Amino acid sequence: MDSRTRILELFRRREGRFVSGEEISRSLGVSRTAVWKQIRSLRDIGYDIEAVTSKGYRLVQSPERLVGEEIQAALDTETVGRKVLCFDELDSTNVLACELGDKGEPEGTVVLADRQHAGKGRLGRSWESPAGVNLYASILLRPQIPPWNAPQLTFVSAVATAETIAEMHDLPARVKWPNDILIGGRKVAGLLNEMSGESERLNYVILGIGVNLNMDADQFPDALRNPATSVALAKGEAVSRLAFVRALLKSIDSLYALYLEQGFDPVRRRWEACCDLVGQRVEVDQQGRLACGTVRGVDADGALLLDTPAGELRVLAGDVRPLKRPEA
Ligand code: BTN
Numbered sequence: 001m002d003s004r005t006r007i008l009e010l011f012r013r014r015e016g017r018f019v020s021g022e023e024i025s026r027s028l029g030v031s032r033t034a035v036w037k038q039i040r041s042l043r044d045i046g047y048d049i050e051a052v053t054s055k056g057y058r059l060v061q062s063p064e065r066l067v068g069e070e071i072q073a074a075l076d077t078e079t080v081g082r083k084v085l086c087f088d089e090l091d092s093t094n095v096l097a098c099e100l101g102d103k104g105e106p107e108g109t110v111v112l113a114d115r116q117h118a119g120k121g122r123l124g125r126s127w128e129s130p131a132g133v134n135l136y137a138s139i140l141l142r143p144q145i146p147p148w149n150a151p152q153l154t155f156v157s158a159v160a161t162a163e164t165i166a167e168m169h170d171l172p173a174r175v176k177w178p179n180d181i182l183i184g185g186r187k188v189a190g191l192l193n194e195m196s197g198e199s200e201r202l203n204y205v206i207l208g209i210g211v212n213l214n215m216d217a218d219q220f221p222d223a224l225r226n227p228a229t230s231v232a233l234a235k236g237e238a239v240s241r242l243a244f245v246r247a248l249l250k251s252i253d254s255l256y257a258l259y260l261e262q263g264f265d266p267v268r269r270r271w272e273a274c275c276d277l278v279g280q281r282v283e284v285d286q287q288g289r290l291a292c293g294t295v296r297g298v299d300a301d302g303a304l305l306l307d308t309p310a311g312e313l314r315v316l317a318g319d320v321r322p323l324k325r326p327e328a
Pocket of ligand 1 (some may be wrong): 094118121122123125180189190192211
């Protein structure tokens with residue numbers, strides 16, 4: 001843990017009360033001047049820290065800016081968030097995370113950006129990524145699983161994202177196969193996983209997660225194919241990005257551990273519990289080829305299983321749209 005993180009940890013334990021400069025310097029084993037420099041650098045990145053002679057320092061407010069040390073300080077995880085890298089602006093967090101994966105960065109590294117100027121969506125689409133409002137995250141994992149099982153990890157991020165939105169904000173977040181999170185039928189989050197490997201060996205997987213947290217209605221592009229929303233629009237008030245990202249990383253960490261210990265089945269069952277489509281009639285668009293059927297669930301490969309008049313259909317890729325039930 002670096003000095004800034006340790007100072008933040010002291011502030012957190014003190015819950016808004018003063019910590020003397022003497023105590024900080026003793027606890028970090030550095031001079032009072034070095035403490036003052038660290039306090040100044042924390043202020044530079046947006047921390048509101050009060051300094052009072054003879055009392056010391058007091059954390060008044062943390063920035064809503066995403067700061068690696070702040071996220072990590074309260075993160076009690078095994079793997080996810082071992083390293084948290086935050087940037088004001090990136091082309092895409094997935095692009096940087098892939099580069100880090102190629103360079104051998106450790107499993108659990110998280111890349112976050114305040115804004116993306118080339119955010120990547122599924123099927124070559126772009127992902128709207130304005131500054132200061134949303135969450136754009138990419139998580140580097142190196143599971144020892146065969147490459148053909150890597151798509152199962154999309155379900156880990158889908159369940160974690162939907163459950164975090166539902167539990168933290170009391171909102172009915174649901175998953176839509178393969179990688180959308182919806183509230184009231186409107187898309188609130190999207191997932192884009194990328195992988196690198198050879199025929200028999202997986203090198204790494206990147207879980208790319210975009211969550212519309214505090215985005216306003218007028219920030220969505222008119223041309224958005226599917227109706228979209230944000231957590232704030234659904235809830236009627238702004239939400240904390242910092243609290244959300246910590247909760248999400250914790251949730252991914254524990255689901256990932258469950259997946260590694262017990263395999264895909266418990267994750268698949270949690271996913272089905274978050275999915276309204278099971279039992280519903282849907283239309284699947286596979287690049288212009290349409291199929292209709294009733295959703296039975298997902299199989300061990302993460303394929304969507306449909307009952308159709310011609311028998312069972314396994315769908316590996318495509319856009320799913322619920323169909324209205326026929327009038328009784
Ligand atoms: C989709 O089309 O639904 C997937 C959207 C995925 C967006 C996230 S934002 C963080 C990460 N970085 C990217 O460039 N894309 C993913």
